[in-house]
Amino acid sequence: MREGLGVRKLATICAGAAVALAVAGSAQAFDGFSFEAPGAGAALQTRLKAASLTQAAQDQGTTDIQEIFAAARADYARLIGALYDEGYYGPVISIRVNGREAAEIAALNIPTRLDSVAITVIPGPQFHFSRAEIDPVAAKTVLPEGYRAGQIASSGVIVKAATAAVEGWRDDGHAKARVAAQSLTAQHRDATLDARITLDPGPVLTFGKMQMQGYERMRPERIAAIAGFPAGKRYSPERLDEVRTRLRRTGIFSSVSLTEDEAIGPGNTLDTTLAVVEEKPRRFGFGAELSTTEGLNLSGYWLHRNLLGGGERLRFDAEVTGIGGTNGAADYSLGARLDRPATFTPDTSAYLETLLEKTSGDDYDETSFRLGFGLDHIFNPRLTGSAGVAYGWSKVTDASGQTFFRQIALPLTATWDNRDSATDATRGYYGKLELTPFYGLSDTGSGARLSGDFRAYRALDAEARFVLAGRAQIGGVFGPSLEDTPRDYLFYSGGGGTVRGQPFESLGVNVLNGGTLRSGGARFLGFSGELRSGVTKSIGLVAFADAGYIGLSDYTSGEWHSGAGIGLRYKTGIGPIRLDIAGPVSGSTRDGAQIYLGIGQAF
Structure with a gap:
């Protein structure tokens, strides 16, 4: 059995689903709660319980049925994300509310009485990289140590490797570098993951113009002098950080935002927009x-x-x-x-x-x-x-x-x-x-x-x-x-x-x-x-x-x-x-x- 997984999908799963959880401090925890992870080591069990909103609701004494049900529904994605980040790509997850799988209960038909919540996670085998490739890579790029064949196939490591490779090209002047294609294939027979990422560095860019907005008392020519925007110089994120730092250290601005244009300008130039908010004088x-x-x-x-x-x-x-x-x-x-x-x-x-x-x-x-x-x-x-x-x-x-x-x-x-x-x-x-x-x-x-x-x-x-x-x-x-x-x-x-x-x-x-x-x-x-x-x-x-x-x-x-x-x-x-x-x-x-x-x- 083969299963394809995208880098962006992995990143989304790792982030999890955001759920608002109101805590009733004086309430008592609901009865009949269990969290089991047979076959998981102590460290993995701790990680899974930390990822679970339902476990948090139990620990904090929440009794509101709607909040607990929302937490249970969100826990599927949160637990999968935690497992993928540890290299477990064949888990079985069951979250049963009053004996029924929470994913099968309609949001408008949640039970009026809460008797039990049972979470069972069977992590399955831990996967390792059979291949971990990313290409092309800029000369000074430093990839994560764990992104290589034989290492645990953590989804987080894959995301970090893709991010590091893109940033490596940006540091080299390729401001619009991106992930062009990715192939991630899980081989469940031998618990391995084949990871191949292809990058598109894009052209080397130089800085174009800096547009300014948001100033009130400050003269724009003085903003430009303080910023020292490197127009005509080869693109570098570090140079943009220097511009932000110069403006912030004056103490004049409460907010400094420098945004790169989406489109590449004529002659492979990149314009930016500076937005500032002035402090009280x-x-x-x-x-x-x-x-x-x-x-x-x-x-x-x-x-x-x-x-x-x-x-x-x-x-x-x-x-x-x-x-x-x-x-x-x-x-x-x-x-x-x-x-x-x-x-x-x-x-x-x-x-x-x-x-x-x-x-x-x-x-x-x-x-x-x-x-x-x-x-x-x-x-x-x-x-x-x-x-x-x-x-x-x-x-x-x-x-x-x-x-x-x-x-x-x-x-x-x-x-x-x-x-x-x-x-x-x-x-x-x-x-x-x-x-x-x-x-x-x-x-x-x-x-x-x-x-x-x-x-x-x-x-x-x-x-x-x-x-x-x-x-x-x-x-x-x-x-x-x-x-x-x-x-x-x-x-x-x-x-x-x-x-x-x-x-x-x-x-x-x-x-x-x-x-x-x-x-x-x-x-x-x-x-x-x-x-x-x-x-x-x-x-x-x-x-x-x-x-x-x-x-x-x-x-x-x-x-x-x-x-x-x-x-x-x-x-x-x-x-x-x-x-x-x-x-x-x-x-x-x-x-x-x-x-x-x-x-x-x-x-």
Whole structure:
């Protein structure tokens, strides 16, 4: 006996029939239910019961006869699909409602009383491929491992092989590649399946025009500049993904849809249609973080996504920190930044920013101002870079009097980020390296500031309930003497961003003014490690240890301190709420337990 099966038919069967199942939570399950699969192994029985809507209705206590009957009728296709996906092409399925086969009961003549539902599945033999061919195949196509002679003849593998082959041709520029013919023949005598699929790659296409619709405030020429549509280039799905990504990352659009035309245009070109929906242009937000020594930190921002109709992004940030902190005075900052996407290239944006700050520390008070402009460039989804020019001015008041610093800086930044989440990473790496050469004006020294922040995350189990997280930080100022270095270029250790359990910026150096004046150091090292464990889907516990080093001019003769503690995490849609309790472990800056409260993991 021979039986022909089409790929599309297999895909449809595998998908199953969609049935709406209303659940009466307080009802009791119907009596007389049985599900038997003689000859099926434990794994196959589990798979079949998971596919059965009738089994689900029994488990959930459904008693409505119409719902149960609809589930029983749908189970024929669902069970066949599950069996075909496991390579069983000669099953016998019986679903009897009150002793009658459900398929033979008319939908308008269902029983008014439900006494029993009995499902019996005899899977028969498991089929293997006698032949598994697909042709022609593009050079870089990777077919599923299971699609070859001798392997289990899973219908899902057949569908995956056909999909992979079509996508292989599309990746090679053949946008209209398709399955031209398929021959799938089941030989029940020896439980084998002969599978042969023929593809039609179609011609190599190049991108034609991009039509645009849906924009309101955004100018179409700026949409085109941001999208960077590759007109005239060889077709590639990856290039279309880049266009979508560029438009989405602006934050201007709530929806971005790029659709290929059905018909091939003149000269083997392919036009596309871009449909966008714009977000509301304005947005604001706020944040808060609390520490027993640093006090309460409050921050807020106001954002305009599309200031001039060309995607210009204007953002104002305000922050008040140290409210109720141990140093007795709060710090203030107010900043503004204007970004213009698609400057010079679709992946390059220009920025103009300014920042005014007033800080009050244990050792000095500082008022500072910075104005800068530059370019940000996205090299790929993981690697970004930035280069700019900035002017900085600051007035420092300490025990020795007032000191003014002025400098021209060239900030350079490179960031690598392949974490699976920016706020609650379980896998991947993050690295940020900043190099800022600066030229001092008047009495300010000249040199360079270097800082690095490197993080790694590893899940210890498949569900990522247990995660190891590590962080290493490094910093250094090279060139000027300590007294000629702008104070905000120097490094401290202690607090939530470096060493929890130690007071904020408690570790520095005491060399200025004959050793009587404390300041930040010119060298910094920091290390942090965490073991994160999930107690429930929403609640997690963390054990951590941090260490920090501050040196005057090298990485060996300075001072270390450390802290350790435990933390509680409560996951929300915007990231976990973090509560950490830490105490000092070593160093001369210990000062009792510290408590930290914020949003997002510590790193």
